[in-house]
Amino acid sequence: MTDSATFGARGMTVESAFAGMRSVSPVVFRAGCPDCRERFELTASALRLAIGATSRTTFYSFTCPECGASVRKPAGERIVELLTGGGVRTLRLHSTV
Numbered sequence: 587m588t589d590s591a592t593f594g595a596r597g598m599t600v601e602s603a604f605a606g607m608r609s610v611s612p613v614v615f616r617a618g619c620p621d622c623r624e625r626f627e628l629t630a631s632a633l634r635l636a637i638g639a640t641s642r643t644t645f646y647s648f649t650c651p652e653c654g655a656s657v658r659k660p661a662g663e664r665i666v667e668l669l670t671g672g673g674v675r676t677l678r679l680h681s682t683v
Contacts, residue, residue, distance in 0.1 A: 613672035619650035619657055626651055630673040635661060638679040646674070 614627040628648055635646045646669055647658045661669065670676055 615669070615672065615674075617648060617657075619653060619655055621655040621657075622650060622653040624650065624652040630669075630675075633669060633674045635666065635669045635674045635676045636679055637661075637666065637676060643679055 612629055614629055615633060616625065617628050617633075618625045628651075632651075633646055633648050636644065638644045641660065641662065644661050644666065645658050646661045646665065647656065649655070650657055
């Protein structure tokens with residue numbers, strides 16, 4: 587199959603299907619370090635989200651790019667929604683009880 591292959595009843599080509607599309611900028615999240623007080627932007631790959639059974643066990647974490655501190659912050663429903671929508675890797679924590 588070539589790039590000019592025809593699809594469907596209307597004869598749409600790959601070129602016409604993707605015409606006008608632009609590359610998408612990666613999602614960045616603003617964050618701050620409680621240790622060194624620096625503010626910065628992080629890509630989704632620099633963040634981790636852990637979703638637990640309660641709000642106390644749901645958090646996101648990252649390493650401060652300025653001072654190297656490990657940072658862990660609580661994540662409410664809105665933060666979880668934003669992080670998952672932005673492609674942050676998620677770990678679901680399960681209770682062993």
